[in-house]
Amino acid sequence: MALLMLIFKRLNIPIAKQKTEGQVTTITFLGITLDSLRMEARLPTDKISRIVSFIDEFLQKKSCTKRELLQIFGHLSFASRVIAPGRSFVSHLITLSTSVKQLHFHITLNKCSRDDMKMWLFFLKQWNGISMFYNQIEVSSDALQLYTDASGSLGYGGFFQGQWFSESWPFPLQRTCKDSDEVSIAFRELYPIVVAALLWGHLWKKQRIVFSCDNQTTVAIINKDRSKCPKIMTLVRRLILCAAVNNFVFKSKYLEGKKKFIADCLSRLQIPKFQQLVPDARKTPCTVPGYQEVLKDLTIL
Incomplete structure (x- = not known):
């Protein structure tokens, strides 16, 4: 000075x-x-x-x-x-x-x-x-050991450094997840990412996270923070609020589904196969918030 x-x-x-x-x-x-x-x-x-x-x-x-x-x-x-x-x-x-x-x-x-x-x-x-x-360097899902995936009408799952969840789709969401249109695919791929953020976002402080996703529409929605679909926009709001409260920022990149072995097992509810792939993972899954909590419309509170 x-x-x-x-x-x-x-x-x-x-x-x-x-x-x-x-x-x-x-x-x-x-x-x-x-x-x-x-x-x-x-x-x-x-x-x-x-x-x-x-x-x-x-x-x-x-x-x-x-x-x-x-x-x-x-x-x-x-x-x-x-x-x-x-x-x-x-x-x-x-x-x-x-x-x-x-x-x-x-x-x-x-x-x-x-x-x-x-x-x-x-x-x-x-x-x-x-x-x-925030940290200047972006951290990929692989570096964080963070993987999520959704599987048709079966279920969805996520993994983070030994912690994991694997759930079948709640009955009220089954129709949404059975639809073959692009909106439904984007919704179900985004859903486990939001669940992962709600469960583990407090451990991502100051990080610049790059979520991996095998659906390009979902990648675009995450990177733009916008969607024309009201249900998807509800998920986007939950993700952004979680990032704001826990002080992390995020973006997404496309990753071929065949490279997501761990998340694939969890989304298909193949727990024994998952435990063979990751023997050091916790024996019991994390408690997942209910779909009412995940899809809570923050704009009407």
């Missing part, structure tokens, strides 16, 4: 002393507290409360001006600097804001924009305002 100040002085660069701080391990920059000891970024509680108040106010309206919409978008974009997964839930606000030209023109708040704001509201009310610095 002393050398830097000397250089500025010799170059006649004016420095505002009231805005100069150092050497410290915690500093507030653009309204965000950065802590190099705890390796985390924090939003002040008053800013969180202000954003919650803005969203509550907006959800009472049927329409607003473009200026007001851009204002709430600005608040959510600010929060997204700390909570990276939240960026997925501002796209509808951006699209809606482009529907009129003048700032004073009114815009009707559609269901998609309301769902985005409800998602933010649900998260902000239970978030402590803290996010860890």
Whole structure:
């Protein structure tokens, strides 16, 4: 710092002393507290409360001006600097804001924009305002020993470092999983990934995870954080919220099904074969959350 100040002085660069701080391990920059000891970024509680108040106010309206919409978008974009997964839930606000030209023109708040704001509201009310610095290097499913798979109308399974689950499809989901259309395939491939995140997400803190999946539609949905199918979008919301709460980020890549031996056994409910492949795995499976919990629609809470 002393050398830097000397250089500025010799170059006649004016420095505002009231805005100069150092050497410290915690500093507030653009309204965000950065802590190099705890390796985390924090939003002040008053800013969180202000954003919650803005969203509550907006959800009472049927329409607003473009200026007001851009204002709430600005608040959510600010929060997204700390909570990276939240960026997925501002796209509808951006699209809606482009529907009129003048700032004073009114815009009707559609269901998609309301769902985005409800998602933010649900998260902000239970978030402590803290996010860890993510690791710079992406970690693959193989490196994490994380594998998931779904098998037709039989079931779904997942494995993570010796822990595992293997379940038949719940009766209410069996019809969804029997359908041969691409939406159904994407749904059932995404389902065990969400279950794995709910079970083990607290162990993935600060990680940049790359989920492996043998369905390209599911890979695209995960990477875009979007789907036109309401049921799939419910799973996407659960996954994003889990990532936000547990401080990890994710993407996906395509992997041929024949390379997923462990997950294949679990999704086909072939437990003896799985135990032969992984003799060191735990003897008993993890307790899987019920489908009502997995498919909980966060936007109506």
